Amino acid sequence: MKLIKYIAILIWRIWFYGWVAGTIAVAFPVLLIVTSKESWYPTFYKIAHAWGKTLLFIMGFKAKVTSQQQVDTKKSYMFIANHTSMIDIMLMLAIVKNPVVFVGKAELRRTPFLGFFFKRTSILVDRSSPESRKAVFAEAQRRLNSGLSVCIFPEGLVPSDESVVLSEFKNGAFALAIDHQIPIVPMTFYDCKKRFSYTFFSGSPGDLRVKIHKFIETEGLTMDERNRIKKQAFDLIHTELVNDMKKFSYE
Numbered sequence: 051m052k053l054i055k056y057i058a059i060l061i062w063r064i065w066f067y068g069w070v071a072g073t074i075a076v077a078f079p080v081l082l083i084v085t086s087k088e089s090w091y092p093t094f095y096k097i098a099h100a101w102g103k104t105l106l107f108i109m110g111f112k113a114k115v116t117s118q119q120q121v122d123t124k125k126s127y128m129f130i131a132n133h134t135s136m137i138d139i140m141l142m143l144a145i146v147k148n149p150v151v152f153v154g155k156a157e158l159r160r161t162p163f164l165g166f167f168f169k170r171t172s173i174l175v176d177r178s179s180p181e182s183r184k185a186v187f188a189e190a191q192r193r194l195n196s197g198l199s200v201c202i203f204p205e206g207l208v209p210s211d212e213s214v215v216l217s218e219f220k221n222g223a224f225a226l227a228i229d230h231q232i233p234i235v236p237m238t239f240y241d242c243k244k245r246f247s248y249t250f251f252s253g254s255p256g257d258l259r260v261k262i263h264k265f266i267e268t269e270g271l272t273m274d275e276r277n278r279i280k281k282q283a284f285d286l287i288h289t290e291l292v293n294d295m296k297k298f299s300y301e
Contacts (some may be wrong), residue, residue: 060251063253080097085170085171102141103144111258113260115259115261117261118261118263125148125199126194128202128234129142129199130201131237131287135246135248138239142201146199146201150199151199152200153173153190154173156174173190187226191229195230200226202222202226205220216291221276228268234283235262236283237261239258266283
């Protein structure tokens, strides 16, 4: 029985990577054009938004979103969420309509198929380099000034230990939000680790629950309050995840 399960998961995983590679290969000429000018980024994002929704669908995932506050598609925000899976990016693309620029680690440029367009459309940071972190801050500021939103997974990486509920948050998302006086949109992704973790022979189709929490407003805040709102965001998402784990352990 275990062997059948592993074979099914293997096929399902290959199906995922095949779709990622195949869709990028087919759309490559179009993507090359829409990523050639920064002013065309909103067009690229519409394609990415549709791609994210399609990929979730063909994998048997269904995003179920509850919102405590509505996102205005004409405004800029700092979107943040917990980071536990490769499909976190697809899920973010699928549920956020605002053109969002991702900030991620420089190693993403080496990701097969996706890396080429990550490099062209996202802001990549070498966390070991102070110069790189400074350059990322400046680039994110420029993108926000052009009316785009930014998405940062503030843990900075996917914890290698899957028993970790939520890793400590880095400062970048909160400093940028204060600097631009834009709202922070905290989001909890409850099911990505269970549905598609980095443990290869694991996962299953099913619901991907998302909660969009009340925004953390930064208007009038100074950098002195960065740590306070960072802790506020961390505690909010961490409490949601812990309570959800407790709820399912009792059922």
